[in-house]
Amino acid sequence: MTNKKLSIKITFLLLVLSIFAIGQDHSNNAEDVHGTPVEKDVKAEQKEFIDHHLKDSYDFSLFSYTNDEGEAVHIGMPLPIILFDKEDGIKMFMSSKFHHGEDIAETGGVFYKVYHNKIYKTDEAGSLDFDEHHHPTNYKPLDFSVTKNVAMILIVSALMFWLFTNLAKSYKTNNGIPTGAGRFFEPLILYIRDEIAIPNIGEKHYKRYMSHLLTIFFFVWFVNLFGLTPLGVNVTGNITVTLALALVTFFITTFTANKNYWSHIFWMPGVPKLMRIVLAPIEVLGMFIKPFALMIRLYANMVAGHVVLMSIIGLIFVFGNWMGGTLTFGLAFGLSILELLVALLQAYIFTMLSALYFGSAVEESHSDH
């Protein structure tokens, strides 16, 4: 790489980072001006902020602050909302119509309102009816919106597609030697093949599982890493995302399993007849517990990491002096480094356990038990 190219890249990186730096500065100033008079609400505000961060949202907000006139300013971009209404058909509009959940969106004479992160159909006044458990009874259209998490999944998918197709192409043009980012990713891919896939699945069958293992490893890793950036996304900390990932592993295990796998579940060879009857329900349960544990592990690890990190950053505002600020900054920095490790470790564990389950599905029967 020439020096000029490198310097352009560094300049671009610095520009991107400076955008976040400017944003950070603004919100801090606002906290100084307006945060001090409402001292008692800092903890409640923080809890609300963390809850808001952990949830999915309809717009991609980078940060928000209160300006000198006392108005809340949100910096970010709106995302498309796609609703399937039983009566009025498909509705598409941008989430800016909701004004961050404060307004009622009107589209073609139909009104929608966001209440507790869910979209309900409503009238012009935005009234909602509640049942005795304080849940709205208004009609809830089927929601196919591109939310923050969906947008992030699409971005990561596009990034991965671009990165790895380029990597594959570079082998062709450069006599089998990777270039650029490929030099970083090739050892990782080889590691997954040689240390995860082959020892767990076996020489004979590992090839057809490699695409899934590689996809899941890099997807989980990238998404975890994006969760640590100031973009403030929490994709793997959303249980539906991890459920989908675990379901794919479950389906692949179930549908590629051989006779030996099923016989180990329903009629365990090598144990007394009575034990076989006792073992069968336990093994069937185990079939579902395995992907369930995969789902919970990734989800809980990411949520726990985000909550702890944000609580520690929040301590800066609780202390409100330079000593507490410095101390918590050091703590948050150390914890961020740990989270970098956790991001990689969780991707590795997910891949490793998936490979282990695939291995059990294609294992040939042994005569020794």
Next chain:
Amino acid sequence: MTIPNIVGAGLIVIGAGLGIGRIGGSAMDAIARQPEASGKIQTAMLIAAALIEGIGFAALFAS
């Protein structure tokens, strides 16, 4: 969060901590005995720790 929930969460953390601690300690012993097998031992250690962690988290969500 009620008091039984908090006590339960504490018990879970104690149990999971003991379990993962034992795995880590045994892995250390094993690596000290056979440094050349440290790669394999680490992998096995991570898998066992991940399994306990999964159950621990499941119990934490139930509590």
